[in-house]
Amino acid sequence: MTPEIADLLERATALERAGQWTEAARTLNLVYEAGVRARSIEHVLESMVRMGHCHRGAGARELSDDMLQFAMALGGAHNRPDIEGRAANGLGMLAQDGGDLVEAARMYRVAHELGDRADDPELMGETEQNLGILAAIRGELDEARRRYRSALGFLERAQSIRGRISCLNNLALLHLTLGELPESSGYLDAALALSLEVGDIVRAGGVQINRAELFVARGELDRAREACDEGFEIFSRLGDEPRQAEALKIYGIIYRESGKLHLATIHLQQAIDITRRTNPLLEAQAQREMSRVLRLQGHNRQALEALNRSHALFTALQASPDLADIDERIEDLEADFLSLVRFWGESIEAKDHYTMGHCARVADYACRLAERAGLGGRELVWFRMGAFLHDVGKTEVPEEILNKPGRLTDEERALMERHTVIGDEMLAPVEFPWDIRPMVRSHHERWDGRGYPDGLAGEEIPHSARILRIADVFDALTTARSYRRPLSPDEALEIMVEDERSFDPELFSLFLDMFHEFAPTARGAALSAL
Template identity: 85%
Template sequence: MTPEIATLLESATTLERAGQWTEAARTLHTVYEASIRARSAEGVLESMVRMGHCHRGAGQRELSDDMLQLALALGQAHGRPGIEGRAANGLGMLAQEGGDLDAAARLYLRAFELGGQAGDPVLMGETEQNLGILAAIRGDLEEARSRYQSALRHLVRADSVRGRISSLNNLALVHLYMGELNEAAGYLDAALALALQVGDVVRAGGVHINRAELFIARGELDRAREACDEGFEIFSRLEDRPRQAEALKIYGIIYRESGKLHLATIHLQQAIDITRRTNPLLEAQAQRELSRVLRLQGRNRQALEALNRSHALFTALQASPDLADIDQRIADLEEDFLSVVRYWGESIEAKDHYTMGHCARVADYACRLARRAGMGEPELVWFRMGAFLHDVGKTEVPEEILNKPGRLTDEERAIMQRHTVAGDEMLAPVEFPWNIRPMVRSHHERWDGRGYPDGLAGQDIPHSARILRIADVFDALTTARSYRRPLTPDEALEIMVEDEGSFDPELFALFLDMFPELAPTARGAALSAR
């Protein structure tokens, strides 16, 4: 390698440390041309693999992929396992950022093996770190910690300061997620000191963002914002959009915890705009945080829309068999869904003085009947939400009609009956993972065709709505209304049997069989209303 090429490579290293990816890539392109002229295979391969990493840092994913694929092939062809391994590591990072974590894991393992063949402890340490990151995403924090500790040993042996900073930073995150805040603080302090010592702006920015998370966990929101300011300033100056998005997500959490919900919404939406279609994992996290802000603002429908987007992204990531943690994240999301839905259902009942607890009881009755009818547990999660929201359209009905003590006029009855259509329209923007809108629209349809709003009959009525109607009628009869006392369960059953032709006969037969186990809940509701 000529002195000219060595000098240019050193200049590129300085630019990389400063996060000036585009300038670094230009310098490395000059190295590439000089290496061609000097017939230096080493210079050509070195410049190519590093250009691939710089293009990734600059957000030029396609160009990065092309360059790294070529470096991978040439490294293999020339018997350079170190080059091949560094290219594989870079391709793994691209796959991880794109949400293909299976491919990322395969590439990292290949890179680690090639690092061993090349006797390159830096490459081995970097790939161990990346495998640790995947373990953390999967929720296996013990494996992540073990990987990071192994990475640190390799990088200390290689005297790689930059690598040590990353390892310390990642070890801090593991301890943070495990709730070991003092240990996390120690690692972050050590990482920041090293980054400032060698002038590694990029890694210093990452440490600042992670310190913000630590301060949030401690409840020190002012210090969290100051740390986030430091990181965001660095990544804005470097025009590093992915890391800006990470900082914006943290800002959103800080402002939410501070009660500044408008600012929280703005920052989380900015994070989502940056990560949409480029970083599904970060977008999924930001959407979930946004849903929590929207719920605090009482914007229930928008909260459900954000939850739905988060759920769809996590479900897409679930395609990876390694992502065990995604199942837990989805389960947590479903709890968030149910929490928002329950809150929205309670807001309906706040308008109607005679239906307190109606949504929860109907959901309970309907889910018991649905389970008896053979509905599986995954479907029941969403079915329960539909049951909670079946009367959401009543928020559009004037309170004087909802609480009128006497009989409704024809005009008032028409307004009341429109709650099924109104609810359907309100939920139209929310693409639930399981279609609950038929339950909302059709739960007043009758088997004999004399229901509303569409006059459906028999099998044309959605199955979920047929189940829901039985539960809804039973609860309506056994609770007080403005115009009558609550009926006993036996009295309600007698009326329902007389109107048997309005119910799906197979489902009604199951209801009759279940009646003894439903009656105590109905009696308790009637007593508590007195």
């Protein structure tokens, strides 16, 4: 090795550790040129594969891909499985960055086999670690743990400090996911010490962001903010937007937990703005956190919009076979949806002194009837949400009208009946995964065409709204109103039978069969109101 090449390689290594990827790539290009002049294929290959990784770090994905593809081909042509494998590993990382986890796994396995052929423990450790990351994304935590520990063994054998830092970091995240906080803390402390020892600020920044997550989990919010500040400062200086977004998401959580909701909103929105361009998984997580902040601020509709965006992103990611835990994440999101719409329903009832518990009872009656009518699975989950939100438009009706003890005037009745249209308009910006709005708009339509707001008749009325109307009428009759006492279930049934032409005949027949199931709940509601 010539003194010129040795000096350039040393300078490139220092720039890589500092995260100065563009400058590192320029320096490695000088190594490439010096290697060509010296006819040193070893340095030509070394510079090419490292330039490929540096271009990835700088965000130049196409240039990185071209360089790594060329390095892989040239490494194969010169029987250098170590170079070929390092290039394949880089191509796997590019695929993972772009969300193609199937291709990422394939390239990591190719790189691992090449590392084994070259007897290159560092390459085998890096690929084992990357396969562990994919296992963690899939929710296969035992497999991830096995891969990480195997990787650590290879990297210790290779005396690769940078590789060990990354592996310790990933083990820490795994234990954090499992709720094993002392173990996570130990790995992070070790990773940070090594990062500082070798002056690797890129890895130090990543460790600090993960320490912030750990401190949030421990409820140590001041320490969490300090760690997040360290990581964010590093990645801001390096212009690394994806890692900045991770820090911004954590800032949002810290400020939410601190009660500083305005600051939480600002930081989460910044994270969303960045990840919308780069990282759908992180955007989905940030949108979910944003929904929680908006809910605390009382912005229920905007909270639903954020939850819906998160749900849509996770559902899109569900198409990838490598994201097997997405179903679980979607179920968690649906629980958030249901909690939010229940909360919103209760806020509606707070205005109307005579409808406490109405939304919950109507949802219960309607879901049992819907299930008997053939709805099931996720359809039933979203149907329940529509039932909770059916009176959301009443939030815009004056309380003096909602609670008026006597008969409403024609003008007051017209305003009250507008709640179905208002509710539909309120939910218009929220693109629910299941169509809830027809339940909100049409639950006062009658089978005989004499309902409101659109005068629909028969099967023109959405099926979900027909189910909901039966439940809504039964609960309205069996609970107290400002102008009358609650009717007994039998009295309510008699009135509904007299007006049976207003109901879908098939659904009303099911209701009659199920009446004995509903009556005890209605009696309990009447007694609790006394």
